[in-house]
Amino acid sequence: MKNLFRKRRSRRYFSIKDLTVDMTRGTLLPEFLLDPYHYFLKISWPQFFGFLLSCFLTLNILSSLLIILDPSGEPLGNLTQDNFFLQAFFFSVQTTMTIGYGFLYPKSLYANVVVSGISFISFCFTAMSTGLVFARFSVPRAAAYGRS
Numbered sequence: 001m002k003n004l005f006r007k008r009r010s011r012r013y014f015s016i017k018d019l020t021v022d023m024t025r026g027t028l029l030p031e032f033l034l035d036p037y038h039y040f041l042k043i044s045w046p047q048f049f050g051f052l053l054s055c056f057l058t059l060n061i062l063s064s065l066l067i068i069l070d071p072s073g074e075p076l077g078n079l080t081q082d083n084f085f086l087q088a089f090f091f092s093v094q095t096t097m098t099i100g101y102g103f104l105y106p107k108s109l110y111a112n113v114v115v116s117g118i119s120f121i122s123f124c125f126t127a128m129s130t131g132l133v134f135a136r137f138s139v140p141r142a143a144a145y146g147r148s
Contacts, residue, residue: 078104
């Protein structure tokens with residue numbers, strides 16, 4: 001039987017020898033949440049682009065659902081009733097990528113607020129993904145050949 005009242009050994013989070021702090025010790029959080037920047041630097045390129053694609057699709061699907069939930073019933077101009085979700089999805093893609101063909105446009109105040117939020121979030125997403133791609137290319141790698 002375990003002794004529930006015995007004194008536990010203290011954990012050492014700070015090492016005086018090399019002056020480092022171990023922030024991951026004793027936590028159940030995944031590495032992705034503890035240090036996302038370094039996580040994205042060390043995953044493979046297919047995993048990295050897969051993550052970017054999943055974020056892009058998630059953002060556009062959620063924003064197209066928000067557009068569909070417009071209380072006025074007519075969120076977009078020139079919107080036909082067939083393939084309503086696809087038209088809202090492609091409008092969201094055009095908004096996030098700042099394409100703006102001009103055929104579909106926000107018609108109600110609700111849709112304009114949603115489009116403003118989509119624009120801000122996509123601006124931040126584009127800036128962060130561009131910075132991560134640059135950082136991945138800038139990581140120094142060992143040469144494949146030795147010095148002669």
